[in-house]
Amino acid sequence: MGAQGRMERRGLQGRDLRRLPPALARYRPGGVAMRSGSAESRFVSINLGAAGIAYALYRLGRSRGEHQLLMQASSWVQKAFALSSSDKAYYEAELELTPETVGRVSLFHSASGLHCVDTLVRLALGDLDGAARAAKAFIARSRGPCDNPDLTLGAASLLLGCAEIVESAGTPPLLDVTLLRKRGDELAELLATILQSESIATSNRIRFLGVAHGWAGLLFALLRWTRAARGGVQSLLAAKLDELADLAMPYEGGLCWPMHNNSLSLMTGWCHGTAGYTMLFALAHELLRAPRYAEVAALAADSAWDIRTSAGSLCCGNAGIGYAFLAAYRLTNAPVWLDRARLAAQRARHDRLTFIHRDSLYRGVLGVALFASELDRPAAAAMPLFEPVRFEDEVSA
Numbered sequence: 275m276g277a278q279g280r281m282e283r284r285g286l287q288g289r290d291l292r293r294l295p296p297a298l299a300r301y302r303p304g305g306v307a308m309r310s311g312s313a314e315s316r317f318v319s320i321n322l323g324a325a326g327i328a329y330a331l332y333r334l335g336r337s338r339g340e341h342q343l344l345m346q347a348s349s350w351v352q353k354a355f356a357l358s359s360s361d362k363a364y365y366e367a368e369l370e371l372t373p374e375t376v377g378r379v380s381l382f383h384s385a386s387g388l389h390c391v392d393t394l395v396r397l398a399l400g401d402l403d404g405a406a407r408a409a410k411a412f413i414a415r416s417r418g419p420c421d422n423p424d425l426t427l428g429a430a431s432l433l434l435g436c437a438e439i440v441e442s443a444g445t446p447p448l449l450d451v452t453l454l455r456k457r458g459d460e461l462a463e464l465l466a467t468i469l470q471s472e473s474i475a476t477s478n479r480i481r482f483l484g485v486a487h488g489w490a491g492l493l494f495a496l497l498r499w500t501r502a503a504r505g506g507v508q509s510l511l512a513a514k515l516d517e518l519a520d521l522a523m524p525y526e527g528g529l530c531w532p533m534h535n536n537s538l539s540l541m542t543g544w545c546h547g548t549a550g551y552t553m554l555f556a557l558a559h560e561l562l563r564a565p566r567y568a569e570v571a572a573l574a575a576d577s578a579w580d581i582r583t584s585a586g587s588l589c590c591g592n593a594g595i596g597y598a599f600l601a602a603y604r605l606t607n608a609p610v611w612l613d614r615a616r617l618a619a620q621r622a623r624h625d626r627l628t629f630i631h632r633d634s635l636y637r638g639v640l641g642v643a644l645f646a647s648e649l650d651r652p653a654a655a656a657m658p659l660f661e662p663v664r665f666e667d668e669v670s671a
Contacts, residue, residue, distance in 0.1 A: 297643035320387040324354035326635030379418040381431035386415035390435040425491030433461040437502035441663040485550030528576030542583040544594030552598035575602035586625025588641035597657040
């Protein structure tokens with residue numbers, strides 16, 4: 275039975291479309307973004323453009339069980355494909371978005387991400403033949419030249435895409451995931467080879483420690499794939515998690531990590547800050563059940579609360595930090611983390627800079643609105659295309 279059939283069986287198909295928050299209402303049929311184009315109307319990527327809008331609507335449609343939102347997501351996927359013919363669909367030198375800076379195969383910055391979102395939306399709508407074709411296109415795109423391992427620009431991002439599709443296909447899977455599992459295993463082996471050959475503390479190849487471009491991101495992608503593929507956690511992963519945990523520094527009763535393995539500079543947010551580490555060690559605890567990882571995750575969340583920022587975005591600001599507080603809430607069941615997540619949403623809404631990239635999932639109002647919309651479903655909330663899929667109907671089943 276397809277995902278659409280599952281929704282019908284649960285009595286969700288006939289539910290009236292709930293009123294969207296103003297920042298998301300602009301993406302509905304006839305809305306200002308679809309009617310006249312978004313502020314970044316030529317962009318297609320998940321990070322900055324139409325594919326990210328499609329993913330946000332898909333997430334809401336899945337978590338709320340609302341078919342109309344999934345249809346809106348499909349419309350944005352088609353808009354993204356139409357925009358893809360432009361030479362500037364993914365790149366803009368003035369924004370430092372070039373093949374040299376963001377690569378050609380990144381899940382977040384290239385056509386591989388669009389094919390991933392297309393697969394997810396088609397799965398949710400029950401178009402299994404279309405989903406199979408889209409998944410093959412994603413795999414083909416993922417095989418382009420890439421010598422960067424990191425989570426936002428390179429191989430680890432593609433592994434996140436493999437994990438998201440495999441998880442969303444369900445158990446038993448709605449489509450044949452054999453080729454996806456093979457590609458995921460190839461990417462995981464590539465990342466594991468890097469882990470095996472480098473010491474985190476002394477590596478010259480990868481000096482960043484955090485999620486977006488560093489060791490925490492490689493470890494997270496491997497843990498996410500392990501969870502999606504239902505495999506055992508390799509001892510190498512546990513050893514590297516311990517290496518990274520040992521590099522933490524005390525901060526106001528919590529723990530934080532410097533940006534690099536050869537500096538003491540700190541940053542806030544998900545990308546380089548302790549919010550990303552909260553999610554990493556929460557996932558490590560979920561898979562390994564080691565008390566130390568739960569403690570490190572909670573202490574990282576404490577630090578994320580104490581290191582304040584006025585930024586609002588998912589990537590660097592309060593929305594991403596808020597998702598870390600929800601991870602801490604799921605880990606501890608302590609109401610304080612849910613309260614802090616709500617406060618993070620309030621702070622994120624006051625960041626006027628997010629309006630510069632209104633329609634960017636990770637750097638704009640779109641991501642802030644998605645986070646705020648997930649606050650009343652903390653068990654199912656997840657940092658978009660990063661944390662594991664936990665849709666509400668599956669969490670409560």
